[in-house]
Amino acid sequence: MSCIFCRIVKGEIPAEVVARESDVVAFLDVQPLADGHVLVVPQAHAAAIEDLEPVAADALFRTVTRLAGPVREALGAAGTTIGINNGDATGQTIPHVHVHIVPRWPDDGAGSVHTIFPRKTSRALSDVGKAIRKAAGS
Numbered sequence: 001m002s003c004i005f006c007r008i009v010k011g012e013i014p015a016e017v018v019a020r021e022s023d024v025v026a027f028l029d030v031q032p033l034a035d036g037h038v039l040v041v042p043q044a045h046a047a048a049i050e051d052l053e054p055v056a057a058d059a060l061f062r063t064v065t066r067l068a069g070p071v072r073e074a075l076g077a078a079g080t081t082i083g084i085n086n087g088d089a090t091g092q093t094i095p096h097v098h099v100h101i102v103p104r105w106p107d108d109g110a111g112s113v114h115t116i117f118p119r120k121t122s123r124a125l126s127d128v129g130k131a132i133r134k135a136a137g138s
């Protein structure tokens with residue numbers, strides 16, 4: 001098996017594990033963006049969030065929700081930025097779904113999620129909404 005996060009889940013590669021639950025493992029990022037940078041991963045391999053089984057998605061978000069407060073408190077942080085790089089084009093480097101929880105402080109020099117994007121848009125909200133509702137069957 002070549003997936004590095006599957007190997008961490010199985011204990012074949014060492015990691016600083018902070019939570020191990022029935023469907024989810026959380027461990028420290030080996031190259032942290034800030035002290036307390038945690039990765040939360042489903043135990044079952046899935047490359048993209050769209051590939052997650054509903055039960056795995058539920059468990060993943062439950063663990064993220066459960067850990068957000070303790071991570072913030074343990075590091076004395078003011079908040080956390082929580083995000084997923086979902087697909088090659090987004091900068092995802094490990095093709096096993098993982099949620100980043102990164103502690104934040106008021107003057108830490110990092111931006112919000114909005115700062116990732118140059119805000120290039122061309123379509124009306126109504127057109128985009130219609131297209132997404134059609135694709136989602138909603």
Ligand code: 5GP
Pocket residue numbers: 004015016027028029030031032039084085091092093094095
């Ligand atoms: P991505 O860019 O795919 O969203 O994030 C992958 C993250 O995994 C990176 O922040 C990287 O530092 C982390 N990472 C890569 N290899 C390992 C590893 O072997 N162990 C741990 N703990 N983290 C890793």
Ligand code: ZN
Pocket residue numbers: 003004005006007044045046095096
């Ligand atoms: Zn995997």
